[in-house]
Amino acid sequence: MNNDPQLTQEVTKKLEGYPKLDASHLRVVASKAGYVTLSGYVRHFAEKVDAISIAKSVKGVQSVLDDIEVVPPGQEVPKGRDTAYDFGDGSDGGAESSGE
Numbered sequence: 001m002n003n004d005p006q007l008t009q010e011v012t013k014k015l016e017g018y019p020k021l022d023a024s025h026l027r028v029v030a031s032k033a034g035y036v037t038l039s040g041y042v043r044h045f046a047e048k049v050d051a052i053s054i055a056k057s058v059k060g061v062q063s064v065l066d067d068i069e070v071v072p073p074g075q076e077v078p079k080g081r082d083t084a085y086d087f088g089d090g091s092d093g094g095a096e097s098s099g100e
Contacts (some may be wrong), residue, residue, distance in 0.1 A: 004032045011036055011058050018054055021047050025077075026068065028055070034062030041069040041077060 007030035015023040026040040036055050042048050048068045055064045071077050 002032045004030045004034075007032075007034070007036070007058070007060050011055050011061065014054050014058055015051060018050060021050050021054070023051065026051060030061070034060050035065065036061050036063070037065040037067060039067040041071045043071060043073050045070050 008028050011030060012028045015026060026038060028038060030036045038051055038055055048070055051068060052064050052066055055061060
């Protein structure tokens with residue numbers, strides 16, 4: 001997949017700016033064709049719905065693939081899903097460091 005760092009950043013920024021959503025455990029990957037994958041976890045189903053809706057609202061997004069788990073408060077996060085960048089296979093899902 002040909003990643004689009006700018007679109008990834010725009011979607012991430014919009015998710016992080018939404019006050020009813022804890023986006024700290026979400027991972028965004030966008031392609032140059034406008035396909036966005038959301039992964040990680042949230043604590044409430046409404047957050048999952050909001051995250052998908054917010055991502056779809058960003059200019060340039062053509063489609064959103066939902067790989068978000070809902071892990072209710074008080075329930076342990078499944079091993080390997082405790083950070084947005086841990087895909088359980090030793091990779092970071094293709095994340096690039098911005099150097100900031």
